[in-house]
Amino acid sequence: MELVKAYDATGTVLAAVTDWDAPSPCAEWTVRDVANHLVGVLKTFAAAVEDGTEVPDGDHLGLDPLGAYRAAADRCLVAFGRPGALTARHPFPFGPTLGSVIAEISLSEALVHGWDIARGASVPYSPAPEVVADVLSRAGSSESPDGAFAPPLPAPPGAPPLTVLLARLGRVA
Template identity: 60%
Template sequence: MLAKAYDATAEVLDQVTDWSAPSPCQGWTVHDVATHLVNVMCTFAAAVDGGPDSYSPDSHDVAGGYRKAAARCLAVFEDPAVLAASHPFPLGPTPGSVIAQISVSESLVHGWDVARGAGVPYAPAQEVVAAMLVASEENPPPEGLFGPPVPPSSDDPLTVLLARLGRAA
């Protein structure tokens, strides 16, 4: 699931031509959201590998920075022992499997944010959307991590997931 989520968002980033366009995240441009995503991906990997927890992507190569951060996450989360162990994390000691799940969610949701702001298509894998929809039902994100839920405009799984996370699709 990690690779599929990361690949869909990388495809979006590769299509962006106007990085200064406003995103659905109030006050943030497409570039701001993409840079945030690269940095949180580094935070996820750093929780496991102890490496740098941020990255300052060149304003002309945010997509390249994302690909590097995604490759790093894939490498650290491929070990089943990493997924089972707890790691230091901003929310407190957290199992690697939960950090990986948060990574998928961040990539999926912010991939949509970037696509929506940049006006480019977004086609995440349906199995990734379905898994994150179930995860959002079983373990809602901590309050304040995303916007307050809004009514979904349709029963499409991605629309429902986004609405749970405060986004009107």
């Protein structure tokens, strides 16, 4: 998996944000709201693999959104890098889940929410092509069963992989 590349690309986006209150592509969420969600889920992923503790809702960004993001991403890398972490089952919101699956979800969250933040903040986003290909290879082409994403949209013919992925998740690139 390409977690370091995904986390780094999103970190680059966060470092460029100047308007945290700008609307994001996520309905009713600002850029800050999306970044806060992303940091919160990264903390949740790390905690699940570390010891299963719950991460409370709230402000995960504080006064240093980039620092908070980097700390959460680094914590995930350490947690996923522990011997046996990817092959063991860990407590997770939808039941005991393999660490490798939690890491895949983390990769997708970093990639897609990196785009959401970049789009809302009007800053460039250049995810690694292999990260996009990895997430796209596992992204379903049908609506998510829990309603986490908008219904899929058609991608334009010949669209680049990131555009195809975003369309599958109901986002317009």
